[in-house]
Amino acid sequence: MKLPLPTSRVVLRDWRDEDLAPFAALNADPAVMEHFPACLTRAESDALAARIRTRLAARGFGLWALELPGVATFAGFVGLTVPIFEAHFTPCVEIGWRLARVHWGHGYAQEAARAALAFGFDVLDLPEVVALTVPGNARSRRVMEALGMRHDVADDFDHPSLPAGHPLQRHVLYRKRRP
Numbered sequence: 001m002k003l004p005l006p007t008s009r010v011v012l013r014d015w016r017d018e019d020l021a022p023f024a025a026l027n028a029d030p031a032v033m034e035h036f037p038a039c040l041t042r043a044e045s046d047a048l049a050a051r052i053r054t055r056l057a058a059r060g061f062g063l064w065a066l067e068l069p070g071v072a073t074f075a076g077f078v079g080l081t082v083p084i085f086e087a088h089f090t091p092c093v094e095i096g097w098r099l100a101r102v103h104w105g106h107g108y109a110q111e112a113a114r115a116a117l118a119f120g121f122d123v124l125d126l127p128e129v130v131a132l133t134v135p136g137n138a139r140s141r142r143v144m145e146a147l148g149m150r151h152d153v154a155d156d157f158d159h160p161s162l163p164a165g166h167p168l169q170r171h172v173l174y175r176k177r178r179p
Contacts, residue, residue, distance in 0.1 A: 005064065005115045010108055012064035012078060012115055015053050019065050019074040023049055026076055026100040035137040037168060052077065061124060063096065066112050068103065075103045078112035080120050080129065085160045089173060092130050093120060097143070109143050117147060121178045131174045132159075141172070149174035 005012040026032050027040035027048070040048065056062030056079075063079040076099035083094055095116055097109045120126045131149055133140045135156075144151070155173035162169040 005119060007111050007115050009068065010078075010112045010115070011067040011069060012112055013067055014056065015049060015065045016074075020046055020049055022072075022074045022100065023076075026098065029101055031101050032098065035134045035140070035168065037162065037166070055081065061119065064116070066097075066099065066108065068108060072100075072103065075099055075108060078109060079116050080124075087157050087160060089130060089155065089157075089175075092128070093124070093126055095120070095129050095131050095147075097140075104139065110146050113143060113147055117176065126178060128175055128177050130176075132171045134168050135170060135172050141174075144174040147176060149176040 024040070024042045024045040027045040028042075030039060033039045052063045056064070059082070061080050063077040063081055066075045066078050067073055068075050076097065078095075078097040078099075080093050080095055083090055083092065095113055097113060099109055117129060120129050129149075131140075131144045131147075133144075141151075151172055151174045153172075155175070157171055157173065158164075158169045159171045
């Protein structure tokens with residue numbers, strides 16, 4: 001399996017320079033960023049995209065740009081990443097997604113995440129993939145559950161990148177083992 005990773009309705013691909021403006025727009029949307037500490041400025045969004053591109057090139061996997069053929073050339077990202085913080089479940093590979101609000105509710109995140117999981121298990125030979133979010137992020141949790149990921153309350157943790165007492169500090173962890 002190599003890029004682009006297509007499914008019937010989505011393509012996971014390398015990033016392009018023309019993805020930066022729509023990426024900045026979704027990172028500036030308060031609804032998209034509801035479960036993150038803050039919206040991103042254009043400069044912060046561009047810096048994040050640069051880090052994503054660098055890690056993708058270095059590892060051969062990462063947070064791929066999400067294209068919806070015939071709908072949107074850039075709808076967000078979906079993919080696999082290695083968390084840079086330490087927790088009881090690291091080192092690990094995490095699956096994640098962030099889509100522009102206009103593309104929510106159509107099953108795109110789930111479809112693209114299934115392709116990313118297949119890449120992780122079939123190509124990278126990962127024994128497990130994790131996903132994490134804040135407890136109140138019902139949309140992402142539904143995607144995790146639809147992917148067959150399992151939540152155990154004993155795995156819940158305080159995200160070490162957020163200060164003690166921050167309203168988004170508590171996170172839930174979902175796991176999926178290789179079939």
